[in-house]
Amino acid sequence: MTHRPRRSALFLPASNARAIEKARALDADVVILDLEDAVAPDQKATAREAAVAAVRSGGFGHRELVVRANAIGTAEAEADLAALAGSGAAAVLLPKVDDPQALHRARAVLGKGPALWAMIETPRAILDLPVIVAAAAATGLAALIAGTNDLAKELRCRPFPDRAPLVPVLVQIVVAARAAGLVALDGVSNVLDDPAAVEAECRQGRALGYDGKTLIHPSQVAPANAVFGPDEEEVRWARAVARAFDGAEAEDKGAIRVEGKMVERLHLEEARRTLAIHEAVTTRS
Numbered sequence: 483m484t485h486r487p488r489r490s491a492l493f494l495p496a497s498n499a500r501a502i503e504k505a506r507a508l509d510a511d512v513v514i515l516d517l518e519d520a521v522a523p524d525q526k527a528t529a530r531e532a533a534v535a536a537v538r539s540g541g542f543g544h545r546e547l548v549v550r551a552n553a554i555g556t557a558e559a560e561a562d563l564a565a566l567a568g569s570g571a572a573a574v575l576l577p578k579v580d581d582p583q584a585l586h587r588a589r590a591v592l593g594k595g596p597a598l599w600a601m602i603e604t605p606r607a608i609l610d611l612p613v614i615v616a617a618a619a620a621t622g623l624a625a626l627i628a629g630t631n632d633l634a635k636e637l638r639c640r641p642f643p644d645r646a647p648l649v650p651v652l653v654q655i656v657v658a659a660r661a662a663g664l665v666a667l668d669g670v671s672n673v674l675d676d677p678a679a680v681e682a683e684c685r686q687g688r689a690l691g692y693d694g695k696t697l698i699h700p701s702q703v704a705p706a707n708a709v710f711g712p713d714e715e716e717v718r719w720a721r722a723v724a725r726a727f728d729g730a731e732a733e734d735k736g737a738i739r740v741e742g743k744m745v746e747r748l749h750l751e752e753a754r755r756t757l758a759i760h761e762a763v764t765t766r767s
């Protein structure tokens with residue numbers, strides 16, 4: 483299994499040429515060109531053309547390039563998907579996925595093309611998470627993203643700084659992603675000028691089990707990369723665990739002692755994931 487870093491996934495409107503240019507040099511692991519909510523209704527066709535042109539012209543280096551289409555059932559969806567099918571995007575992000583039919587429809591238009599990522603951002607999607615992720619293998623669904631703005635609106639949550647009202651659904655999204663072996667990305671923070679608040683939200687997302695966070699501004703990339711890590715201590719510990727299991731005395735053991743703690747082979751699996759992500763991040767920069 484490959485472990486690609488997805489600590490930071492930066493959204494930008496595909497209609498914003500300046501932002502696209504900037505994204506080619508930012509330290510985000512994933513760049514998401516948006517055709518949905520960040521694009522004004524009369525700019526949809528222009529944004530679609532700009533997204534396809536940006537994907538084709540490349541220059542994003544190690545960054546995984548994803549395009550968010552308009553939702554299945556909207557006037558723009560089929561044209562978006564048809565344009566993205568052969569574009570070379572790594573994935574198409576489908577917003578407001580309510581049921582597996584949306585994934586099947588998207589796959590039918592995309593053909594063998596890009597992977598599918600899904601935004602989980604409606605109450606119905608939360609209720610139907612098991613059937614949505616059950617369609618992952620058949621539709622090439624590879625990641626779930628929590629759409630926290632839409633969820634807060636639909637659930638009529640109040641905007642608590644600690645996102646307490648959203649935590650139960652954030653947990654359900656991680657559980658569904660993990661059950662199906664999918665990547666899980668946390669929703670955006672709308673806070674633009676308070677890095678400490680963004681960092682706190684990243685810490686919360688990481689504690690809940692998310693692989694990374696979706697972002698809306700370049701200033702949010704560094705906190706997300708730092709929090710979703712791994713940091714020096716995590717790398718040191720992962721190496722210690724891997725070394726301990728490499729030792730001859732661990733060969734016939736499921737559990738061993740490392741630095742005063744019990745460590746099992748499940749921890750070795752986690753250590754290998756940490757080291758793989760660390761290596762991917764350090765070898766490219």
Ligand SMILES: CC(C)(COP(=O)(O)OP(=O)(O)OC[C@H]1O[C@@H](n2cnc3c(N)ncnc32)[C@H](O)[C@@H]1OP(=O)(O)O)[C@@H](O)C(=O)NCCC(=O)NCCSC(=O)C[C@H](O)C(=O)O
Nearest residue numbers: 493494495500501504516519520629630631632698699700
């Ligand atoms: C939120 C913004 C509209 C703020 O714009 P602005 O005030 O113009 O930003 P700055 O002046 O601070 O910008 C400084 C420079 O950085 C560039 N920039 C800004 N944002 C981005 C970005 N996202 N990617 C790349 N570059 C960016 C500016 O061009 C400036 O560059 P320079 O000219 O060199 O100084 C704006 O940040 C923005 O549009 N953000 C993205 C919004 C978006 O994509 N929203 C959709 C996804 S979020 C969502 O839909 C949530 C989900 O569905 C849910 O339900 O939760």
Ligand SMILES: [Mg+2]
Nearest residue numbers: 603629631632
């Ligand atoms: Mg949304």
